[in-house]
Amino acid sequence: MSEHVRLRIARPAPDCVVLTVLGEIDLVSAPELATALEDYLDGTPCVVVDLTDVTFFGSLGLATLVRLTNLAETSGVRLALVPGPLVKRTMELTRTEDMFTVYDSVADARRYH
Amino acid sequence: MxxxxxxxxxxxxxxxxxxxxxxxxxxxxxxxxxxxxxxxxxxxxxxxxxxxxxxxxxxxxxxxxxxxxxxxxxxxxxxxxxxxxxxxxxxxxxxxxxxxxxxxxxxxxxxxxxxxxxxxxxxxxxxxxxxxxxVTPAPVASPEWVWPDPDTARWLLHLPAPPSPLPVLVTELLRRLCDVLDASGGAVVLADDTGEDLLATYGEKAGDDVVTVPLPLEPPRSGRLAVYTGVADAAELAALTAQRVTLAVEADKQHSADREQWLWMSYLAEATEMFGNSLDVRLTAAIVPQVLVPRLGRWCALHLLDDRGRLRLEALTHVREDELNELRLELAPLTEADGALTTLLAERTQAAGLGSPLDAVAVPLRVGGRAIGTVSVGRPVDRVHRPEELLILTELARRAAQSLDNAQRDSAHAATSQALQQALLPRALPTAEGVRFAAAYLPVSAGADVGGDFYDVLALSPGRWLTVVGDVCGKGPRAAARTGLVRDVLRVLLRDGQPLDRTFELLNEMMLEAGDPSQFATVALALITRQDTTPVSLAVELVLAGHEQPALVHGDGTVSYLGTHGSAVGLVRRFAVHPTRHVLMAGDTLVFYTDGVTEHRRGVDLFGPDRLADALRRASPRTADGVITAVRQAVDDFSPEPHRDDIAIVAVQVPSQA
The missing domain is CATH 3.30.565.10 (Histidine kinase-like ATPase, C-terminal domain)
Incomplete structure (x- = not known):
């Protein structure tokens, strides 16, 4: 993946994978990030995407999340997002926060999801 | 502000x-x-x-x-x-x-x-x-120097809008910094992987006092700003200027990267157009090094694989002509079985470095995975190739390979057509007492396809000959095949003793049966019989099927055109030809030709039958071969334009002295 964005993968439980996105989600990184994330959307029943440390998030990032959410729904995967302040602000400004299942922390997401 | x-x-x-x-x-x-x-x-x-x-x-x-x-x-x-x-x-x-x-x-x-x-x-x-x-960071009190008011700080950093060249801009920033600090001078140095560059200086160094701050550039680039002053707190103001310098450097880099990319793209486009302009392999091969030097290096060599799979030097350019010979010698071992270029192709690598004394990089020429040759480019003076130059070189090699491949295919196609055409022409003309034959066939000067012109001279029996000049409509292998048909049908029927008009009727029917309206031919045919007169003379039975009248050149230089026009073969069912009879006396020459002669162009002007008659008149008396040479000469002299159509000429002569 490009230097813009990095992805960390953790499996705290057999039925759950936590994907942590670090860096900028933009024109360069959004397509590759989408591809990388989509790879985890089959098989594992619960997927948490941690966006707390995303340093840039615009409409392309939003589009990536929407696509991901739609895909998760189709493949019967429960997808939870942990947006962090930056991503949250973009969601609020575009009034899209209701489209996603959002938690304040990864721990919350794992506990309630 | x-x-x-x-x-x-x-x-x-x-x-x-x-x-x-x-x-x-x-x-x-x-x-x-x-x-x-x-x-x-x-x-x-x-x-x-x-x-x-x-x-x-x-x-x-x-x-x-x-x-x-x-x-x-x-x-x-x-x-x-x-x-x-x-x-x-x-x-x-x-x-x-x-x-x-x-x-x-x-x-x-x-x-x-x-x-x-x-x-x-x-x-x-x-x-x-x-x-x-x-507006500015809080002033730092200092006994030696007082932080300037906001206006001074702005004046320090805010320059009239670009575009002024980067060194000019940075020198101005240094000047302002020196003014504010009352310093004697300053300098800005930029550095990257390849070394350090003095970007700008102002004033001069006085004494040993110097304050140096780094430029916050992104690695691998770095830099520093030095200002010659003893003022203790100069570092903060210098850092401010250093930031402004950095911004200018980054903007300039961006700008020049833009410009450079644009230049490379237009170079690539131009080069591609030049490669594509010629369908001649040798010409295309010669253009490649010309395009690459000196832009991408000191010299360039193009090697192509020959029929036996060996690399052969096809074109070579050096910025210094006097070094060409030495370069040629240094390149020779590279194409040996274990040479660097041979290995490059064998191992299917993307590029190879050629060591001293060549100091070059070589890339393969490949089309669809098939190797056709290599391009080697000598390093620019005093440095290695930059990554973007190597990228461009690879891209140019790809495009050159494509053009060369096109040209090679084209010449292979042309060679096939020409071989076919040549095979249809008689290998040798008959020789006999009392008659001289001469012929010439000139394919079109340029382009892939030969035309459908042909001639045939054949002894039917002792003292009796068939002479044919024809033009089959179309070009290339198809026309060549039809030419063969026309020639063979005429040979067979006339050998079989069929009368002339019947022969042509049968040929016409055969061509109509093919059902291809584009398939027709014009033919001038003569049956020539030696008369046992003294001196010897020739009886000529002449048929013109849509073809130009042959010219009869008498020994005294008078010229006339013979024959009666009939239908071209393969065009219409209502077919008619009108055989005529003539006699050639000693010194007479009968000249058959195709319209490539009379329709040779000079602008809108055609060579025409009158100029041909003039040329023949001036050529007389000459041998049969001499007459043909004279016609070719006159056609070429008339216009240097390349022949658009091929040309066939046949001369039948009764020698003056039998």
């Missing part, structure tokens, strides 16, 4: 990220850090828009006035930016589109809009800081 910054970015996917960094740095400089988050978000949306929809490079302008910040993005796209996504998805709609950019702009910006003028399309937005922007 207004703060202004501008930077240009290329239209690629990485540009929005660069633009974000630029805006962040500019806002730090303007003391508007608190707006950076929103400004960066919105400017990125607009930049992505420019890249995705306009597909052009774009410029970002930052203007700050007190607490108000205006950012604008200008691109060269053909549709106004706001129209490109005038319909954002309704809130809550789960469309994964990229349509929410303007929703963000609208949600965050205090004001926004767009404008279309001669510069391109501008989309701008304004953000407001909550509190007045802090």
């Amino acid at each position: 207004r703060f202004k910054r501008r930077a240009r970015f290329p239209g690629d996917a990485g540009a929005p990220s660069s633009a974000r960094r630029f805006v962040r740095a500019a806002l730090t400089e303007a003391g508007l850090d608190e707006l950076a988050g929103d400004a960066v978000l919105l400017v990125s949306e607009l930049c992505e828009n420019a890249v995705l929809h306009a597909g052009t490079g774009f410029a970002v302008d930052v203007a700050a006035d007190g607490v108000e910040l205006t950012l604008s993005v200008t691109d060269q796209g053909s549709t106004p930016m706001e129209l490109r996504r005038s319909v954002p998805p309704a809130p809550g709609t789960r469309r994964a589109s990229h349509g929410r950019g303007l929703v963000l702009v609208d949600g965050i910006a205090a004001a926004w809009g767009s404008r279309h003028d001669s510069d391109g399309h501008h989309v701008w937005f304004t953000l407001r800081a909550t509190a007045p922007a802090p």
